Amino acid sequence: MIELEGISKTYAKSAVKAVDGLSLKVDNGEIFGFLGPNGAGKTTTIKLLTGVLRADSGSAKVDGIDMAASPLEAKRRIGYVTDNPEIFARLKAAEYLNFVADVYGVDSATRQERIGKYAGLLGIKDVLNASIGSYSHGMKQKLLVTGSLIHDPENWILDEPMVGLDPKSAFSLKEIMRERAASGKLVFFSTHVMEVAEKLCDRLAIINKGKIVFTGTLAELKAREGSDESLESIFLELVDDGEEAAS
Amino acid sequence: MKVFLSLCALYLRSFYNLPGKRAPGTKPGAKELLKEAGLLLVALLAVANVGFIFVMLNLALYDALAPAGMQGMIILNTAVVVTALTLILGFLTALSTYFLSDMELQLLSMPIKPRALLGAKFVAVYASEAAFSLGLMAVTMVIFGIKEAPGPLFYLWGILASLLLPLPVLALSYLVQIPLLSLARFLRNKQAILVIGGILGVVLAVGFNLYFQSGMAHQADPEWLAKNFAGPDSLIARLGQVYPPAQYAWRAMTAPASASGAAAILAMAIACLAGPALVVALMSGMYAKSLIGFNESHLKKLDAGDARSFIGRRMRSSSAFLSMVKREIRLMNREPIYLLNGPLIIVLMPVIFAVMIIVQRDAFLSDPDMAGIMALLDSGRGALVAGLLGGFLGSGTSIACTSVSRDAKALPFIKSLPVRPADYLLAKLAHALIFGAAGSAVGVGCLAYLAKLGPADIAIGFLVAFGLSSLLNMGGLWLDTASPRLRWDSPMAALKQNPNSVIAILGSMGLMGLLGYLSFTLGLGRAEVALWMGLAPLALFGLLYAAFPRFAARRLAAMET
Structure with a gap:
């Protein structure tokens, strides 16, 4: 379970609040979609949630553990896929996975089983001996996904995970998400792809200019807006309203 | 022309990590100013270090050659040293910046003429070469100027010569590298280039050290210096004789006010500008083609059995x-x-x-x-x-x-x-x-x-x-x-x-x-x-x-x- 309570963040070199008093609660067993236009505050929120950034005010809790008070305990319960897979180009994929597994204290037999499973599902099992620098963007993304699941986290947080994935891998990723939610684990992901959110999410939140403009199910969103149109159309209207209100 | 100039600015900023224009109304902070001043000081220290060695060598050479009336040879010596050093540095810089990053591939997709691409890159590499050449020549000009009082044209020809000398050697670098990188597929890889460039750099640094140390070891022996650095059989004199631009620089600067001096600098300008012009005109297409597929990598895939055994063998726990x-x-x-x-x-x-x-x-x-x-x-x-x-x-x-x-x-x-x-x-x-x-x-x-x-x-x-x-x-x-x-x-x-x-x-x-x-x-x-x-x-x-x-x-x- 993750819980954000009145969380705000302003970057050091900016006067604008990237995230402004945001509150959100996601329960176990849910697939939760986090939507918003570019620069809305999605990645900042995820970074606050995963302990990458320090909040100016408010709190982030993971399974009831406060990220600021007990960061190591909270982080152990998270698997995180960053929005930028361009890291550790000089390491081999196997070295990267071993590093992550060592940090989470995963024993040899368990890591072998999980790497075999997820690297196989995502189609990178045969290139684990290669350097990450020789991977394509999509392959790096798959490697990050595999690494994020190596300790079987209760809370899986993914920032734009579909970017660069081929259709087969995107399908496999969605299947893994469903499988984890079905086993009572939480999946929280940000995306620009409305169709994915529409088909996959149990609940979703829309963020614009650092503030949540909606939280709930798709049906609740349609009821609130009095519209039976697609999520894409409603999303565009909501975001446009936000723009107009701001101007 | 506008595209070419924009490309030059882009490459210059990327090569030398130059800051962009400051937003209107913003001022640099104290920390930023302190950092910039520190970097400037360090750059000056580095230049002063090389400059000091070169000043000492030139002073010793002048004192050794002046009694025989051969002091003008220090100019030929500098021209040859500048040529050799800019060849080494230029070759390494051209190689290491041949393919900067994936930004190059983005540029290839734009309606930019290959001539503009190669020309702009040439200009960006040349900028540091010219500064280096000017720095070394300035040492000689100051020493020769103080001792001989040669007149203002000496300095003008000296500045022109130092700006012209790196041009043909840089053109030569591209003349070698473009066909080489077009043909040798394994070289079209940033990693391979960095490794080869690094090894070459180390070898050349040791060679350069050897050259200077051999001169410094005989600093107190004018006869040895005159014989080995300026004598008719010295390597410098032989190189100077077979390399026309160095000869032209020497002739122009030793007789600056004469018609032959002006003719020499004109001949030098023609000789030095011809190389880059020909390389850019004739080899741009080949250069642009050689950038296609640069940094492409090939993954060696394991078969299913090997992948299984690889995971079993390599995925082992250790302390965090x-x-x-x-x-x-x-x-x-x-x-x-x-x-x-x-x-x-x-x-x-x-x-x-x-x-x-x-x-x-x-x-x-x-x-x-x-x-x-x-x-x-x-x-x-x-x-x-x-x-x-x-x-x-x-x-x-x-x-x-x-x-x-x-x-x-x-x-x-x-x-x-x-x-x-x-x-x-x-x-x-x-x-x-x-x-x-x-x-x-x-x-x-x-x-x-x-x-x-x-x-x-x-x-x-x-x-x-x-x-x-x-x-x-x-x-x-x-x-x-x-x-x-x-x-x-x-x-x-x-x-x-x-x-x-x-x-x-x-x-x-x-x-x-x-x-x-x-x-x-x-x-x-x-x-x-x-x-x-x-x-x-x-x-x-x-x-x-x-x-x-x-x-x-x-x-x-x-x-x-």
């Missing part, structure tokens, strides 16, 4: 801290720019010193100062000198003082992991200490071999070297944790253009000099050296180490990338 240290070592040693400017220093510096000692052996042995130094080493100071040398080598790897900056891209990911900030940063320290110990051993070992030190001196020397290098590495880590360079495009910027590495090296030099001075002034014995220069730095290291975790946690939490 050890895993972090291994990650540090791999990330540094596998990035050619980092390896060459970091850990390899431990090997490279002793090699350069060895060249100096071998070449200047006779001069060293006959130098009265050297006799004094040998007497000092024999009288129990060997441990101190070895310790200071090893300490400098062990702290000169730039590992700790750039460790946070080098990891800037990975910080968000690292910060999401359940790792104590202090452990993450202390893994970086462990990496630096491993190479610190290696550098200390190499430095002390080299001096122990040369000065035939006994076991006690070697042990004390290593204690001093390791104590000092550990303290300096700890200081470097504090520095880069306090003020890391978190935003950069090229890995080079995190190390070579990082003020922290410059501060650390200058600080190390200063500390070694100060400790050497103090120990000689205070007449410290072996035991005192061991106590004050070995154990005391280790104690100070311990204090900094104990205070580090809280500082690390606070700083890492505040880092926003």
Whole structure:
């Protein structure tokens, strides 16, 4: 379970609040979609949630553990896929996975089983001996996904995970998400792809200019807006309203 | 033309990491100004260092040649040196910037003429060549100008000549590289180029050192200098004779006010501009084609059985801290720019010193100062000198003082992991200490071999070297944790253009000099050296180490990338 309570963040070199008093609660067993236009505050929120950034005010809790008070305990319960897979180009994929597994204290037999499973599902099992620098963007993304699941986290947080994935891998990723939610684990992901959110999410939140403009199910969103149109159309209207209100 | 100029500006900014235009109304902060002033000072120091050697050599040459009325030969010497050095530097720069990044592929997709692409890159590489050439020629112009009072045209022709001299050699570099990289597929890889360029750079640096040391060794022997640097059979004179631009520069500058001087500079301009013009006109298409598919990599895939056994064999648990240290070592040693400017220093510096000692052996042995130094080493100071040398080598790897900056891209990911900030940063320290110990051993070992030190001196020397290098590495880590360079495009910027590495090296030099001075002034014995220069730095290291975790946690939490 993750819980954000009145969380705000302003970057050091900016006067604008990237995230402004945001509150959100996601329960176990849910697939939760986090939507918003570019620069809305999605990645900042995820970074606050995963302990990458320090909040100016408010709190982030993971399974009831406060990220600021007990960061190591909270982080152990998270698997995180960053929005930028361009890291550790000089390491081999196997070295990267071993590093992550060592940090989470995963024993040899368990890591072998999980790497075999997820690297196989995502189609990178045969290139684990290669350097990450020789991977394509999509392959790096798959490697990050595999690494994020190596300790079987209760809370899986993914920032734009579909970017660069081929259709087969995107399908496999969605299947893994469903499988984890079905086993009572939480999946929280940000995306620009409305169709994915529409088909996959149990609940979703829309963020614009650092503030949540909606939280709930798709049906609740349609009821609130009095519209039976697609999520894409409603999303565009909501975001446009936000723009107009701001101007 | 507009496209060409825009490309020139783009390449110049990328090559030299120039800042963009400041937003209107914004002013640089005090910290930014201080950093810029520091970098300028360091650049001046580096230039002054090379410049000093060149000034001394030119002065000695002038004094040797003037009695025979051959002082004009120092101009030919400079023209040949400029040509040779710009050929070396230009070749390496052209090679290392042949394919800058994937930005090149983006440019290929735009409606840009290949001539503009190659021409702009040529201009960007040429900019540093021209500055270097002008700097060296300025030394000769000032010396010759003061001694001979040649008139204003001498300076004008000198400036023109120094700007023209790098052009044909740079054109030659591209003339060789474009067909080579078009044909040799394995070279069309940034990694391969960096490795080859690095090895070539090391070889050429040693060769350059050899050239200067051979001149400096005979600084007090005008006859030798005149014969070897300006005599009709000297390499310089022979090169000058077969290389027309150097000849033209010499003729123009030795007879600046004459018609033949003007004719020589005109001929030089034609000769020097023809090369780049021909290369850009005729080889641009081939160059643009050679960029296609650059950096393409091929993955070696395992079959199902091999993949299974690979996972079983390679996916083994180890301690988290050890895993972090291994990650540090791999990330540094596998990035050619980092390896060459970091850990390899431990090997490279002793090699350069060895060249100096071998070449200047006779001069060293006959130098009265050297006799004094040998007497000092024999009288129990060997441990101190070895310790200071090893300490400098062990702290000169730039590992700790750039460790946070080098990891800037990975910080968000690292910060999401359940790792104590202090452990993450202390893994970086462990990496630096491993190479610190290696550098200390190499430095002390080299001096122990040369000065035939006994076991006690070697042990004390290593204690001093390791104590000092550990303290300096700890200081470097504090520095880069306090003020890391978190935003950069090229890995080079995190190390070579990082003020922290410059501060650390200058600080190390200063500390070694100060400790050497103090120990000689205070007449410290072996035991005192061991106590004050070995154990005391280790104690100070311990204090900094104990205070580090809280500082690390606070700083890492505040880092926003």
